[in-house]
Each structure stands twice: as structure tokens, then as C-alpha cells.
């Protein structure tokens with residue numbers, strides 16, 4: 001039996017904010033690592049290229065390359081990019097195991113939703129590609145289903161694979177899982193979060209469920225297994241692309257944090273943290289080892305950024321962060337003045353340092369901004385030299401059925417918008433601020 005990834009259905013469109021160069025550079029800076037200086041970005045397993053198209057339109061001065069083994073994915077991606085005139089986006093139909101898939105090196109390499117759905121040979125090929133193609137100061141972001149939280153879903157995979165040969169395996173698999181839940185099967189008693197995932201799957205498009213659970217391989221990975229793919233190839237773990245997971249105080253329950261505190265060895269620490277959070281997904285950053293920046297250089301780097309609020313941000317009120325360890329109330333003494341300052345408009349890091357709770361405490365400001373970034377409350381802003389590709393792509397996306405995000409050139413990224421905002425942008429009745437954000441004047 002081949003273990004190759006299925007090519008018979010198109011994976012739905014997604015946008016992953018963690019893949020944007022601005023996001024990755026911002027998280028690197030927060031962790032004390034200079035952002036990559038170059039402008040070449042690559043996605044291994046880009047699907048139908050929705051996310052990459054958004055990033056290419058938002059960053060017209062950068063070069064974007066998407067690689068995927070499914071010709072239908074690449075055909076869709078190329079058609080959308082061509083229609084929007086994205087001359088900085090190249091989509092290549094290839095298996096990452098093939099030699100010479102692309103030329104040159106990349107400053108950002110991203111890989112989302114692939115590692116846990118392919119066999120070890122493909123995982124090794126992905127790691128080799130990253131190790132040989134990442135520029136010296138580049139950063140790679142690798143997303144996967146992780147142990148121990150993701151392990152429960154092996155049982156879902158087993159059910160769907162058991163009916164894979166039938167004419168309608170998705171409906172049959174969902175029926176079997178629902179019947180087991182209704183019957184209060186031991187599995188659902190032991191893993192209450194599996195019940196929530198089943199509810200989500202019942203509402204998801206069947207193509208999504210097919211990619212998730214009908215592939216021959218579904219392999220939640222432990223951190224040490226992923227680290228073992230990259231470390232022997234000269235890449236070390238830098239942190240998480242999910243900012244809150246770099247801040248232990250708000251991502252690990254306090255008893256577990258006390259147990260982990262004396263552990264110095266990174267692999268064991270990360271493994272214990274995954275246990276503390278019952279982590280089901282990880283988004284790890286890997287890079288070539290570099291000496292950490294000194295305090296002065298780190299502060300100078302943080303000061304290169306400017307931030308703005310995102311639509312829907314609580315102007316000055318209470319801020320509750322819905323974290324993996326439950327709701328965490330934002331300290332009003334910190335977040336109220338920060339939100340008030342940002343409500344006046346975009347603010348540079350050094351301007352925010354002058355806001356009272358942060359005077360002389362840049363590390364506190366750094367953490368608070370990372371929390372706001374993670375919570376979709378604030379985002380760094382970038383200068384916009386050419387909004388035309390963003391406007392062209394957004395007009396095309398607005399005409400599509402499923403629109404997980406639109407391009408926001410001033411964020412160098414995309415943004416998920418609600419149905420009402422999308423409708424208002426479509427018929428031209430959106431408020432000026434939203435039209436400005438999406439370059440749809």
C-alpha cells in the first residue's frame with residue numbers, strides 16, 4: 001500500500017497568520033533574534049495557495065514560492081495569482097522528495113498541516129529541504145499535530161480508514177463516530193475534547209475531513225521527534241510561532257510551571273509543557289544557531305516596529321485572553337493604558353515605552369504586545385508602497401464562495417473578516433477604515 005498523500009480532492013482555502021513574514025519577524029524579534037534580512041519566502045505543501053496569494057499581494061516587494069504535489073491545487077493557485085496579476089508568486093507542482101524542486105535559498109520557509117499526514121520519508125525530505133534552502137539568518141515555521149493532545153485523534157483516523165474503501169467514507173465515518181458518542185463509548189468519556197472535534201467535523205466541508213482523516217498516514221508527533229529531524233541538520237529550535245506559548249506565565253498552569261521550572265534541558269521542558277497544556281498542535285520555529293542579541297541590540301530591534309489595533313479591538317475595556325489553560329484576565333493596569341494609546345492610531349514601540357506602566361520596562365511591553373498579537377487585538381504595521389495587488393486580489397477573493405481572509409497591505413498580511421464586513425466590502429458600503437485596511441477604496 002502506498003503511503004502517499006491523497007490527491008483526489010481539493011483541500012479548502014485557509015489563511016494562517018503565523019506564516020506572514022511580518023508575524024515571523026515580530027515573533028523572532030520578541031524572542032531576541034534578528035529577523036531575516038532577505039525577501040524570499042517558500043511554503044512546502046501550499047494547498048490551493050490561498051494563504052500565499054494573500055501574502056504575495058500584501059508584500060509586493062518580496063518573492064513567494066509555493067510547492068505542492070497535487071496538480072489541482074497548483075492549477076487553482078496559479079489561476080488565482082494570474083487573475084490578480086501577482087508577478088511575485090510562483091507555484092510549482094512537485095513532490096518535496098524530488099531533487100532540484102526550486103533554485104536558491106529562502107529567508108522564510110513555512111510548512112503547515114503536512115508533517116503529521118505524511119510518512120517518515122516525506123518528513124525527512126521536508127527537513128532536508130529546510131536545512132539546505134534556509135538562508136543563514138532565515139527562519140522556518142513547522143506546524144504539526146502533536147502529542148499528547150493530538151493522540152486521541154488516531155482513533156478518528158482508524159474509524160475513517162476502516163471505511164476508506166466504501167463509496168462514501170466521510171459520511172460513514174462520521175456516522176460511526178456519532179453512534180459511538182451517543183452510546184457513551186469509553187473513548188469519548190476519556191477524551192471529552194474529541195467530542196468537540198467531532199461536532200466541528202460534522203460542520204466541516206467533506207474535503208477537509210478527507211484530508212484530515214482519510215490519508216493513509218495520521219501521525220501526531222512528539223516534540224523530540226520533530227526536533228530530531230532538524231537538529232542533526234544544523235537547525236535549532238527557536239520558540240513557538242504562537243506567541244502566547246513563549247510566555248509560560250499565561251500558557252502553563254501554575255502548579256505545572258513550578259514543576260517545570262527546575263528543568264534546564266530543552267527537549268524535556270517542551271515535552272513537559274506539552275503535557276501541561278495537553279497540546280494537540282504545535283507551530284515550531286527553527287533557525288541556524290546564532291548568538292542571542294545583547295539587551296541593547298534587542299531593544300533597538302523591538303524599537304523598529306510600530307503597532308496598530310485591529311478591527312473589533314476592545315478600545316479600553318476589559319481584556320480576557322482565552323488561552324489553552326482557560327481564560328486569563330489581562331491586568332487592567334497594563335492593558336488599559338496600552339489599548340488607550342493604540343486607540344489614538346499607530347504607535348511606535350518607543351512611543352509606547354513612554355506610556356506609564358512601561359517606562360523603563362520594555363520587556364513588559366514586549367510581552368503585552370505579543371499577547372495582543374496572539375489575541376488578534378493588535379498587529380505591527382508596515383509601510384505600503386504599492387496597494388494595487390492587494391486591491392486586485394481582494395476583489396477576486398470577494399467573489400469567491402469561501403473567504404477565510406482578505407489582504408491587508410498595511411499589516412503585510414491577511415485578516416479574517418466576518419460575513420457582515422465581507423458583504424459591506426463587496427457592495428461598497430463598508431466604513432472608510434475597513435476599506436483603507438483592505439486597499440478597497
Ligand SMILES: C[S@@+](CC[C@H](N)C(=O)[O-])C[C@H]1O[C@@H](n2cnc3c(N)ncnc32)[C@H](O)[C@@H]1O
Nearest residue numbers: 005014045046047068069070095096112113114
Ligand atoms: C492539509 S494540506 C495543507 C495545505 C496548506 N499548507 C494549508 O495549511 O492550508 C497538506 C498539503 O500538503 C501537500 N503534500 C502532501 N505531500 C506532499 C509532498 N510529498 N510534496 C509536496 N506537497 C505535499 C498536499 O497536496 C496538501 O496540499
